[in-house]
Amino acid sequence: MTLGKRALILIFPVVLAGYLLAAFSVHVAQSRSIRALEHAKLSQRLEHAAAVFQNEVRRSKSFLNALLNSNALRQFVSETDRTYRANALGVRLQESVKSLSDDPMGFVSLVILTSKLEPEYYFENSWDPFAEVDQAQVELARQLVKGSKLTDWTYLHDVGGRPRIVYSQFIDPITLGRPLPSNKANALLMQVAVQPDRFLEMQTRLKKEYESDIVLQPWPLAVTDDLSASTPLGPALYATLTISDAHFDSQMMRQKTLLALGAVAMSLFSIWLIVFLIRRFITGPIATLDANVMAVMVGARDEIVDRDEAGEIGRLTQNIRELHRQSVHALELVQRSSWTDTLTGISNRAHFNTLAAGVVQDAISSGEKCSLLFIDIDNFKFVNDKHGHEVGDELLKTLAARLADHVDAITRRRGQKPAIFARLSGDEFAVLVRSIPGDGTVREIAAAILALFEDGFEVSGKRFPVTASIGAAICPDDASNVAELISNADAAMYQAKSAGKNRSSRFSRALHDRRTRLRQIQEELxxxxxxxxxxxxxxxxxxxxxRVTGCEALLRWHSPILGNVTPDEFVPIAESSGLFSKIDWWVINKAMSDCAQLKALFGPDTVLAINISSAELHSRSISDYFSDCVERHGLQPQSIDIELTETFAVKVSDQLRRNIEELRQKGFRLSIDDFGAGYTSVQQIIDYAADTIKLDRALVSNLTASQSLPVLKAVVALCHAKDMAVVGEGVDTPEKLAMLTAAGCDRFQGYLISKPLSLDDLGIWALTRTARATAEAVEGNAEEWRTAARSTPVSI
Known part of the structure; x- marks a missing residue:
């Protein structure tokens, strides 16, 4: 633990506890003042709401007065023709109402009632064209008719879904003024209703803020201990808001939180200041000394800088300098041993990773770039096995020396920093070049390396048939760290190797996309x-x-995300990631469920060939699953031919032998698929007690193209000697069919016969094939009849 951390651990609790105690004292002293301030704030907010409410009342009153002074209302009331009044004058009155409204979307209504509560006119500014005066407003009018008041306003807040202020006034239909009390029975009652939107908005905000709704009641608030306030809205109408103790406590909790955060912030600032001073005068010089020692240890500096420090730190510096002088030789030996490849004398992987990490970090931080060349020696294993490890070791040492000379010469001539050169493992080397991409340095180095292998590689006067494949990746374009840079350069190297070896290849978007697709395929699987x-x-x-003797089940995958994915893509991924069981078991069950239809098309002796991974045969449960499926679908084991795919390298283990023997004892057939390609070998014919050998299409194409009929006959004869039937795959031309027939093949499959078909299309193909065979037979019989007729003498 550093001195700074030790100081922080000692100081932090003391300072933090002091500030928290101070914050708690402030909270206790100020809680009563905060409560009084909150009460004043509540009263002010409620009085503001009351003022807004009174403004809405005045607005409804002025709205009605404006209508009483308008010609539209006067003409409407004095008109005796009810039809004309309802159509023409009613529309004008409606326009007057709309013109007086400040908000075109705000709710306002006008109703004219007789003393018998018969509506003469009703209009409201809403989306409902058939709106009528509601029962609450009619009941209010009934109370006014029975009472003695000529004007009144009422807040209808607890009826329907629309609170509103209703201003009512009786008018004389002739003078449009207030009627005499004795003439109230002949007067008209006009009611203007407006919705107090601003008051409702304030009511909603207060409810959200204080988590309590405004209570409207005909009496003021009684004196309580709660945090509350009350204000008059009008005669016999008071607005009351009471805040619960829980809400106030939550407000106080926020204050506590702020005080606590403030205490923590002040503590951190104080601690930072103290630590800064300690670091400046105490731990700083020690850290500088530690940095100097570390720089010497990693090889960035040869000597510890002598600082003119007095006291203990100065003496400690001198002692460490003396200790360094005594141990520098041993340290060099240790570094040389741990960072140097023992065979070639150049940097090893560990040293390369350390140096390359610094270069990559510097390149990213400074906005520059660097390039990595990943070099793999092709056919080195062949040389090692044929000529011995001593020759292989000498080849690697000579190669490392020549590579180092060429790389150093190119970088020196171009005035660049020395490249980092290392042997990563076996026959793999790496060169990290600190140059600008596009200046030709990487291209020149790659060309110089490849030139060493033009006619083989010469060691001690003898040339060996090795070449080099080089992959290049650029940081930060292709990768932002050493591991990813090596991985991408390695991928580019494999691309160069697959393109023919002894060449270089640059990591590209296509390589990235292919790796991304492989990862997506694995995730989708x-x-x-x-x-x-x-x-x-x-x-x-x-x-x-x-004659059709069997059908091979082939798997097709269409992903809604990836589209069509070929078996060549997803089968190797499934096998390498352990997902082959999920696919194989689905294929086995699905194919056996279709087997009955295949037998209906081609006869009861039709054999269904199912491809499974050879790795699947290492599972003890595969035999039981095959047995369960044939029993479930009512099949005989003799109807199933198990084909082992050879995309998974398999050694014949004891468990594999037991599984194969158990399947054969149960009656299942066994085939070796794709014989002559990849991992399949003649040894597998001896090791596997198979029923059928399927010649790979590539082998068939090569042998038929070169007219190697004797070789093909020998292969077929070898299989027949082991009592194995031979199936020729990839039969797509009559020439291949003829040659395979001449070689003695027993069965054939390929596009010349039929391409892979769905079950429905296979039925159509079978019917077409049967019809064609019938037609050819009929034609042959007719030709024989005509020949016999010509040869028979005719009696006259």
Whole structure:
């Protein structure tokens, strides 16, 4: 633990406790003042709401007075023709109402009632064209007719869904003035209703802020201990708001929180100041000494800087300098041993990662770039195995020396910083060049390296058939750290190797997209539902007479995200990530469920070939699953031919032998698929007790193209010697079919016979094939009849 951390641990609790105690004292002293301030604030907010409410009352009164002074109302009341009044004058009165409203969207209504509460006119500014005066307002009018008041205003707040202020006034229909009390029975009652939107908004805000609604009641608030306030809105109408203790406590909790945060902030500032002073005068010199020692340890500096410090720190510096002088030789030996490749004498992977991390970090922080060349020696294993490890070691040492000379010469000539050169492992080397991409340095270095292998690589006067594949990646364009940079350069190297070796390749977006697609395929395989995205197609297998003896089930995948994904893409990924069981078991069950239809098309002896991963046979449960499926779908084991894919490298283990033997004892057939390609070898014919060998399409194409009929016959004869039937794959031309037939193949499949078809399309193909065979037979019989007829003498 550093001295700064020790000081922080000692100081922080003391300072923090002091500030928290001060904050608590302030909170206790100020809580009563805060309560009084909150009460004053509440009264002020409520009085403001009352003022807004009174303004709304005055607005309704002025609204009615303006209508009483308008010609539209006067003409409407004095008109005796009810139809004309309702149509023409009513529209004018409606326009007058709208023109007096400040807010075109605000609610306002006008109702004219007789003393018998018969509506003469009603209009409200709303979206409802058929609106009528509601019962609450009619009941208010009834009370006014029975009473003695000629004018009145009322707040209807607890009826319907629209609170409103209703201003009512009786008018003489002739003078449009106030009628005499004795003439009230002949007067008209006009009511203007407005919705106090601002008051309602303030009421909503207060409710949200204080979590308590305004209570409207005909008497003021009684004296209580609660935090509350009351203000008059009008005669016999008071607005009261009471805040619960829980709300006030929450307000106080916020104040407590702010005080606590303030205390913490002040504590942090005080601690920072104290730590700054301690670091400046105490730990700073010690940290500087520690940095000097560390710089010497990592090789960035040769000597510890002598600082003119007095006291203990100065003496400590001198002692460490003397200790360094005594141990520098041993330290150099340790560094040389731990960071140097023992065979070639250049940097090893650990040293390269350390140095490269610093270069990459500097390049990213300064906005510059650097390039990594990943070099792999092609065919080195061949040289190592054939000529011995001593020759291989000498080749690597010579190669490392020549690579270092060429790289150093190029960087020196171009006036650049020395490149970092290291042996990563085995026959893999790396060169990190600190140059600007596009200036030709990387291209020149790659060309110089490849030139060393133009006619093989010479070691001690002898040339060896090795070449180099180089992958290049640029930081930060292709990667932002050493591990990712090496990975991308390695991917580019494999691209160069697959393109023909002894060449260089730059990491590209295509490589990134391919790796991204492989990762997406793996993620989709983990989460997909096979019944939704997988489907099976079937490829017929025929014998030498053209009869369909079986069908091979082939898997197709259409992903809604990735589109069509070929088996060549997803099968290797599934096998390498352990997802093959999920696919194989779905294929087994689905194919067996279709087997009955295949037998209906081609006969009861039709064999269904199902591809599974060879790795699946290492599972003890595979035999039981096959047995459960054939029993579930009512099949015989002899109808199922298990084809082992060879995309997964398999060694014949004891468990594998037991599983194969158990499947064969249960009656299942066994085939080796894609013989002659990849991992399949003649040894597997000996190790596997298979029923069928399927010649790979690439092998068939190569042998038929080179007219190697004797070789093909020998392969077929070898299989027949092991009592294995031979199926030729990839039969897409009559020439291949003829050559495979001549070689003795038993069965054939390929696009010349049929491409893979869905179950429905396979039925159509079978019917078409049967019809064609029938037509050819009929034509042959007719030709024989015509020949016999010509040879028979005719009697006259």
């Amino acid at each position: 983990r989460s997909l539902d096979p019944d939704e995205q997988f489907r099976l197609v079937y490829m017929p297998i025929v014998d030498t007479k053209g």
